[in-house]
Amino acid sequence: MAGCSSSTDANVDPPPSSVPKHEKAAGPTQKKDKAPVLTVGKNASYDAVSSTTRAKATLSITFHSAKYVTASEISAGKPKGRFAVITLEVTNNGSRDGAFHPYGFMKWEGGDRVAQGVATLYSTGTQSVDSTYHPGESATGDIVLDVPRKGGAVSYYDGTGTASLTFVMPAK
Template sequence: MAGCSSSTDANVDPPPSSVPKREKAAGPTQKKDKAPVLTVGKNASYDAASSTTRATLSVTFRAAKYVTASEISAGKPKGRFAVITLEVTNNGSRDGAFHPYGFMKWEGGDRVAQGVATLYSTGTQSVDSTYHPGESVTGDVVLDVPRKGGTVSYYDGTGTASLTFVMPAK
């Protein structure tokens, strides 16, 4: 038998059911969306994570200023105290949480990212809460940052920052 090969299917594509489909990579190799970057006076929305649902929260970066420990009745900072005023609003149809304490990190220049939210208070309403649809609170978060400037990112437990705040250089 001339022209025969050992496999009669050598040039025939296998049936579609036996071809494995290529799936997009998941995890660190997949391109991540960058967090919205807020300067004073700007706002952005993000999907707040919870154990079972996602809610859309809007955060407005109202103000930022550097203060002394005596101005906020606090102990000695590791760096310097900064107070950021935020307005947090639940624009979604489900409950959503905003918990800055332990979930905010400062970065700047050649310094490694480090946690900066403190439990000190300026006496304003606490923005650390679970928000029902339509609820809104404006209040301060006291940070202990290494130096003026840099950025402070809020991590909502998703692995990547949900929001980034540009801190004033002065």
């Protein structure tokens, strides 16, 4: 069957040459109609669009860290790939309420793999960043992802059809 694989090496990390080109960005970038690309330690802003009113609020996201963990480290079940924990700080810099809801709206892609949803409902016990933020509000917390392998990029879609932000995942 084309596109399907039952290979036992699905968890084997790809060689560095199979990393998508956009992963090599040094920091946040934004081209016309392209999502800002964040590496660990960087931040970027984007316009969060209300799904009901279509009003925009400016949210700033700081990508504090990313690490790969075992299921026992986060008291979780068996992953489909491997668990990664990303720590984000979300701040509403706008004058209207803005939402950041990552669960169900984050997709990983890398190499020859099809983009796939990766946010889980597992928690590390930190403050949740899945919330609606009033102007000036901020929260820092972890999101547990189940990614196919190390590396790649995770994009966040706030419902506008195109990625709002892209997080470059570490290769190690």
